[in-house]
Every structure is written in C-alpha cells, then in structure tokens.
Amino acid sequence: MEKKSKPYKTKGGTATEPVPLPIHKHRERLVRAVKQNPFVVVTGETGSGKTTQLPQYLYQAGFGKGAVIGVTQPRRVAAISVAQRVSEEMGCPLGREVGYQVRFDDCTSKDTAIKYMTDGCLLREILADASLSRYSVIILDEAHERSLNTDILFGLLKKLFQKKKHGDRQAPLKVVVMSATLETEKLSEFLEDCPVCTIPGRTYPVTEIFCNLIGPKDRESSVYVKEVVKVALDIHTNEPAGDILVFLTGQVEIEKACDVLYEKAESIDYRHDVEDRSVKGLLILPLYGSMPTDQQRQIFQPPPAGIRKCVISTNIAATSLTVNGIRYIVDSGFVKQLNHNSRVGLDVLEVVPISKTEAKQRAGRAGRTCAGKCFRIYSREFWEKCMPEYTIPEIQRTSLTSVILTLKCLGVHDVIR
Incomplete structure (x- = not known):
C-alpha cells in the first residue's frame, strides 16, 4: 500500500511561467480599507492571491508589530501549505515570522507575526482569551465554504466588536472576511454594512x-x-x-x-x-x-x-x-x-x-x-x-451539540437568540 x-x-x-497575481493592483486600496474599517469583505476568484498576499501587505503596513495577523483556513492541509509558501516568499524560516497551527501541530514562536491556522484552533483560542488580545487582524479565509467553525466565528467576532464599540478602550481588532464566491451583500449587512472589495480573477x-x-x-x-x-x-x-x-x-x-x-x-x-x-x-x-x-x-x-x-x-x-x-x-x-x-x-x-x-x-x-x-x-x-444551486452550510446539516456546548463555554447562554 x-x-x-x-x-x-x-x-x-x-x-x-507564473503570471502576476490580480491582487497586486489592489494593494493600496485593500490596506486602506482595513485601516479605516473594523470589518472588510474581500471577494475574488480562487487564484487571485488573497490568501498569500493580503497578510503580507498588512504585515508590511505595520499590523504585525507587537501583534499577530491570524489567518484561518477550514482545512489543515491548506493552513500548512500556505504558511510554507508565504515563509518562502518572505525569505524566513517557517515558524519564525510566518508560522502555522493545526490540531496536534504548532509551528509558531514568539516572533511569529503571520499565523495560519484552522478555524477550530482560533475557536479554541477564544475560549482562553475572549478578546483575542494577541491579534491585530483576524482574516477568515474561504468563508464561502460556510464551515461550522467559521460560521460561529462570524457571530463571536461581531459580538466582540459590539463590546468594544460600547466603551472598551483596547485597540480595536480588525476582521477581514475573504471568499471566492459568496452572497457579499448579506454578509456586509451582517457585519455592520462593511465595505466589500472585489478582486478580478x-x-x-x-x-x-x-x-x-x-x-x-x-x-x-x-x-x-x-x-x-x-x-x-x-x-x-x-x-x-x-x-x-x-x-x-x-x-x-x-x-x-x-x-x-x-x-x-x-x-x-x-x-x-x-x-x-x-x-x-x-x-x-x-x-x-x-x-x-x-x-x-x-x-x-x-x-x-x-x-x-x-x-x-x-x-x-x-x-x-x-x-x-x-x-x-x-x-x-x-x-x-x-x-x-x-x-x-x-x-x-x-x-x-x-x-x-x-x-x-x-x-x-x-x-x-x-x-x-x-x-x-x-x-x-x-x-x-x-445538483443544487448552492452548498448547504454545515451548520444546517450536522449535529449542533458541539456548537451549543462551545457557546455555553463562552458565556452565550441564550443560544436560541
């Protein structure tokens, strides 16, 4: 075998020969949007460079100084391979400025500024640190897959923003939601009518x-x-x-x-x-x-x-x-x-x-x-x-036992509402 x-x-x-990635033309617009807004939706076809380039742009713009840029992926394979690719592009050993964390495998250090991880790993971090104080930016990638953990993170990060909005003086966390194909109007409305940046693919x-x-x-x-x-x-x-x-x-x-x-x-x-x-x-x-x-x-x-x-x-x-x-x-x-x-x-x-x-x-x-x-x-x-028009989100077709228990651990007791 x-x-x-x-x-x-x-x-x-x-x-x-590789061609220039479509995202390069939109660098300044994307960084400016993240600086000016708590939530930003970035949409573009797969292969446009969102996953590998945007975290680097934010790092070079100063978001990685004294804090971490966290990038979530629904799959562990993607988290590992993308971290390897970005560390090569930045010319640093994997685990130093660029690292990854998946279940049973943590390849990060105190110097890590760009951290790729599965959405389950970020959810577990929220259990220990509800305000995500270590992070300056959270990027939820592949949001169109509507994985169970990503959907929960949408709600938790929105709730965190609302808390900070009402008197929390801590530096505001920036949230970027990246997707290849998604109903961007609905998501923008859910996230405080945030701006949508489209990258041609x-x-x-x-x-x-x-x-x-x-x-x-x-x-x-x-x-x-x-x-x-x-x-x-x-x-x-x-x-x-x-x-x-x-x-x-x-x-x-x-x-x-x-x-x-x-x-x-x-x-x-x-x-x-x-x-x-x-x-x-x-x-x-x-x-x-x-x-x-x-x-x-x-x-x-x-x-x-x-x-x-x-x-x-x-x-x-x-x-x-x-x-x-x-x-x-x-x-x-x-x-x-x-x-x-x-x-x-x-x-x-x-x-x-x-x-x-x-x-x-x-x-x-x-x-x-x-x-x-x-x-x-x-x-x-x-x-x-x-073939249906759209994939049914995971939260609508799997057991919600773990979701309810996770929310209870986070102090969300009125789960129905």
Missing part, C-alpha cells in the same frame, strides 16, 4: 464540456472513477501540453484512480501524428487531506520537461490550494459531505452531488495562465436534476 502515496511517473509540457476563458458519461442514476464510485480515468487518459493523448486536475471524492477513490491511470498510461504508444509532440509522459500525483506534508509539496513542483502532471484530488484543490500550470479539469460531479443521520444520532460522511457553485469553482481552476477546458463527466440532465 505504501507505493500508492508516491508519485506515479510514467515513461516519456513544460511548466508554465481569471482572465482566460474556460470551455466547459458535458461528456454525458454518467446520468442521474449513476451514483456508484466504481462508475465515476472509471469514467474520470477514461477522460483524463483521453486528454493526455489528444490535448496540447498543460497539466490536468481531476476531482474525486476521497482517499480510497483517488488511490484506485491513480493505480488504474498508471497502468493504462504505461501501455500508451505515443503517436507521432499528434499536433503537440512535447508531451511524452505522465506524472500522476494524489492529493488528499491525510497525506504527509512532504508529499503534498510535490503537487506544487513543475513537472520535468516533456512530462505532463496529473493531480487527482479531493475538493481541497477547488478552493484552498492553487496548483500552477493546470489547463484541464476533469470533474466527477461528486463530493464527500458530512450530514447528520437522525436515525443513528451521528454525523456521517456521504457521497453527494456537488452544487452548481462548486462546479463553477472547479472549472475556475483552469485558465489561470492560458485558455483552459473543463470536462464534466456527467450529463446536462445530471446538472439540472441532481
């Missing part, structure tokens, strides 16, 4: 193709795993150079797809009549939350000359992480989602169709540096009949 976590490199694409078109390989009745993992492998292989043999990102539901399905794709790619007789002859091999890389950190780093490395990279990932690559060089998306149409089962009284992971907004998020991973393509393995009928 060990071999499955390693990259699958078949016999034998050149890496694409993708500039290259993405062609969306319905492959009609699965319909409303095809819900078995064996069916959609087989079809995504078939489409990925077809892209590899027939499309020009550019990396592939495949979306699947979980570790088991990803490793199965890696095995099958590796076997089939090894047996390819690369034709000489294909227009693009630069692609002679395939580097297959799995990506899921429980992978060791050093193996996750390989995802971000450019492939060798003549090799096409194919990343097979869970939904983590749709929002939290940006992989450069992706030109082709293969969308299975499914995701693993936590839902409460009232019959057994437990939260269970279920494979369900993604929402239409999630599908657009996935397509948006292509076309960062050139025109891209998104191959949806499902039919248009599946899109219309099975």
Whole structure:
C-alpha cells in the first residue's frame, strides 16, 4: 500500500511561467480599507492571491508589530501549505515570522507575526482569551465554504466588536472576511454594512464540456472513477501540453484512480501524428487531506520537461490550494459531505452531488495562465436534476451539540437568540 502515496511517473509540457497575481493592483486600496474599517469583505476568484498576499501587505503596513495577523483556513492541509509558501516568499524560516497551527501541530514562536491556522484552533483560542488580545487582524479565509467553525466565528467576532464599540478602550481588532464566491451583500449587512472589495480573477476563458458519461442514476464510485480515468487518459493523448486536475471524492477513490491511470498510461504508444509532440509522459500525483506534508509539496513542483502532471484530488484543490500550470479539469460531479443521520444520532460522511457553485469553482481552476477546458463527466440532465444551486452550510446539516456546548463555554447562554 505504501507505493500508492508516491508519485506515479510514467515513461516519456513544460511548466508554465507564473503570471502576476490580480491582487497586486489592489494593494493600496485593500490596506486602506482595513485601516479605516473594523470589518472588510474581500471577494475574488480562487487564484487571485488573497490568501498569500493580503497578510503580507498588512504585515508590511505595520499590523504585525507587537501583534499577530491570524489567518484561518477550514482545512489543515491548506493552513500548512500556505504558511510554507508565504515563509518562502518572505525569505524566513517557517515558524519564525510566518508560522502555522493545526490540531496536534504548532509551528509558531514568539516572533511569529503571520499565523495560519484552522478555524477550530482560533475557536479554541477564544475560549482562553475572549478578546483575542494577541491579534491585530483576524482574516477568515474561504468563508464561502460556510464551515461550522467559521460560521460561529462570524457571530463571536461581531459580538466582540459590539463590546468594544460600547466603551472598551483596547485597540480595536480588525476582521477581514475573504471568499471566492459568496452572497457579499448579506454578509456586509451582517457585519455592520462593511465595505466589500472585489478582486478580478481569471482572465482566460474556460470551455466547459458535458461528456454525458454518467446520468442521474449513476451514483456508484466504481462508475465515476472509471469514467474520470477514461477522460483524463483521453486528454493526455489528444490535448496540447498543460497539466490536468481531476476531482474525486476521497482517499480510497483517488488511490484506485491513480493505480488504474498508471497502468493504462504505461501501455500508451505515443503517436507521432499528434499536433503537440512535447508531451511524452505522465506524472500522476494524489492529493488528499491525510497525506504527509512532504508529499503534498510535490503537487506544487513543475513537472520535468516533456512530462505532463496529473493531480487527482479531493475538493481541497477547488478552493484552498492553487496548483500552477493546470489547463484541464476533469470533474466527477461528486463530493464527500458530512450530514447528520437522525436515525443513528451521528454525523456521517456521504457521497453527494456537488452544487452548481462548486462546479463553477472547479472549472475556475483552469485558465489561470492560458485558455483552459473543463470536462464534466456527467450529463446536462445530471446538472439540472441532481445538483443544487448552492452548498448547504454545515451548520444546517450536522449535529449542533458541539456548537451549543462551545457557546455555553463562552458565556452565550441564550443560544436560541
């Protein structure tokens, strides 16, 4: 089983040069908005540079002096990988000026000024220090995912601001909410009618193709795993150079797809009549939350000359992480989602169709540096009949036991109101 976590490199694409991030043009406007307002909503497509650049802009503007800029992520993989990326950009060792904290792993020091962490870690800090006195700015990232902890933090930070508004002389905490796709008007209204800063994202078109390989009745993992492998292989043999990102539901399905794709790619007789002859091999890389950190780093490395990279990932690559060089998306149409089962009284992971907004998020991973393509393995009928418009927030589909107990610990006794 060990071999499955390693990259699958078949016999034998050149890496694409990174383009300037869209957020660079809006630096002064963003810093000014944070200085002048207690709450700011920043919205922009994934890949615009919000997560890595905005904390650095605020640090350079002086927000990190004697205090910490905290950035929350719903997923531990994103918190770790983004902290590594920002520490490299700032030229400092990880754990000094830039650090991260996830469950069971604290890579920070007394010098840490930019701290990436899971939203659960910040919630636990509030239990010990309700005013978050160590922080000058809290950035709630990936707010559109509406994770349980992020939703609770919205309410707690708003309550904290209202307390300071009524006579607390302590330096006010700044709160920035960042999202790729969110109903910004509603959020702005909830956060004291705060300003909304929009960052334009993708500039290259993405062609969306319905492959009609699965319909409303095809819900078995064996069916959609087989079809995504078939489409990925077809892209590899027939499309020009550019990396592939495949979306699947979980570790088991990803490793199965890696095995099958590796076997089939090894047996390819690369034709000489294909227009693009630069692609002679395939580097297959799995990506899921429980992978060791050093193996996750390989995802971000450019492939060798003549090799096409194919990343097979869970939904983590749709929002939290940006992989450069992706030109082709293969969308299975499914995701693993936590839902409460009232019959057994437990939260269970279920494979369900993604929402239409999630599908657009996935397509948006292509076309960062050139025109891209998104191959949806499902039919248009599946899109219309099975996929909801928006993802149901976690707070509406999971057990609220832990939420109520957390609020009680924080002194919020009238939970209903």
